[in-house]
Amino acid sequence: MGAITITPRHAFRVPVNGECICPDNFVSKTIDEISQLQVWEGNRRRVLSELFTLDGEEVGDELTATSLRLVGDFGKVRLVGARMTGGEVFVDGNVGMHLGEEMKGGKIRVVGDAGSWAGSAMKGGTILVKGNTGDYLAAPYRGVSEGMKGGSITVDGDTGNEAGCYMAGGLIRVRGSAGLYAGIHMKGGVLCIEGDAGERVGAEMTGGRIAVLRKAHSVLPGFVVDGVRSSIRVGEERLTGPFYAFKGDVTEGWNGTLFISIKNNPELEVYESRIA
Numbered sequence: 192m193g194a195i196t197i198t199p200r201h202a203f204r205v206p207v208n209g210e211c212i213c214p215d216n217f218v219s220k221t222i223d224e225i226s227q228l229q230v231w232e233g234n235r236r237r238v239l240s241e242l243f244t245l246d247g248e249e250v251g252d253e254l255t256a257t258s259l260r261l262v263g264d265f266g267k268v269r270l271v272g273a274r275m276t277g278g279e280v281f282v283d284g285n286v287g288m289h290l291g292e293e294m295k296g297g298k299i300r301v302v303g304d305a306g307s308w309a310g311s312a313m314k315g316g317t318i319l320v321k322g323n324t325g326d327y328l329a330a331p332y333r334g335v336s337e338g339m340k341g342g343s344i345t346v347d348g349d350t351g352n353e354a355g356c357y358m359a360g361g362l363i364r365v366r367g368s369a370g371l372y373a374g375i376h377m378k379g380g381v382l383c384i385e386g387d388a389g390e391r392v393g394a395e396m397t398g399g400r401i402a403v404l405r406k407a408h409s410v411l412p413g414f415v416v417d418g419v420r421s422s423i424r425v426g427e428e429r430l431t432g433p434f435y436a437f438k439g440d441v442t443e444g445w446n447g448t449l450f451i452s453i454k455n456n457p458e459l460e461v462y463e464s465r466i467a
Contacts, residue, residue, distance in 0.1 A: 195247035205233035214278030326351035396447035414439035
């Protein structure tokens with residue numbers, strides 16, 4: 192197994208389309224071939240070696256890299272790991288929008304922050320972000336209703352608005368707090384928010400499960416209390432409650448489930464009288 196380290200040659204002032212920075216595009220190529228892969232810096236076409244230094248291990252004439260290490264500030268570099276099917280990407284710093292877009296396999300780890308649309312329409316694999324992420328975590332492009340279908344995303348920090356929009360499968364775990372409309376239009380999968388959830392969590396969800404372990408700032412009127420659960424399963428872990436269980440969104444067919452910590456939301460005691 193080989194590896195390659197990629198470092199920016201300078202601080203970027205405009206966005207860089209780094210779609211080619213993906214293990215699938217590097218394997219079985221020489222360093223010279225990789226250095227000529229095309230990228231866009233703003234509206235200017237470049238080759239990879241003009242913007243980044245490349246340090247790789249070659250076996251014979253070809254790179255057998257399944258591991259990429261990105262060192263430095265990639266905050267303006269977009270689409271890193273897009274559509275990757277295997278291998279590893281390690282980012283030692285911040286990374287830009289659309290990290291791991293439509294990812295099918297492999298692993299991405301970011302020791303820093305990731306921009307908006309991280310894991311957009313993800314189908315498989317694993318993304319771990321040690322810092323925060325922007326808006327639309329795992330969500331599709333505007334006007335598209337096919338979101339995350341598989342794989343797992345863990346964010347150790349906070350995430351922005353509309354995390355898990357149109358999510359249909361997989362697992363998202365936010366260890367910090369989430370912004371507005373978390374799980375909007377959700378169809379399946381599990382979204383676990385270990386911190387606070389912003390307003391309108393689960394709006395128009397048609398399936399799947401959302402868990403809020405700390406503060407839920409509101410429960411939409413389209414959700415109906417469905418009892419109390421002593422514990423819930425998130426991935427392979429069982430979390431101890433108790434939790435209020437709500438079914439909804441009633442306007443979309445009652446098939447989603449929203450779990451909210453009872454201990455951290457005493458104002459929801461009003462629902463006790465509605466539990467059969």
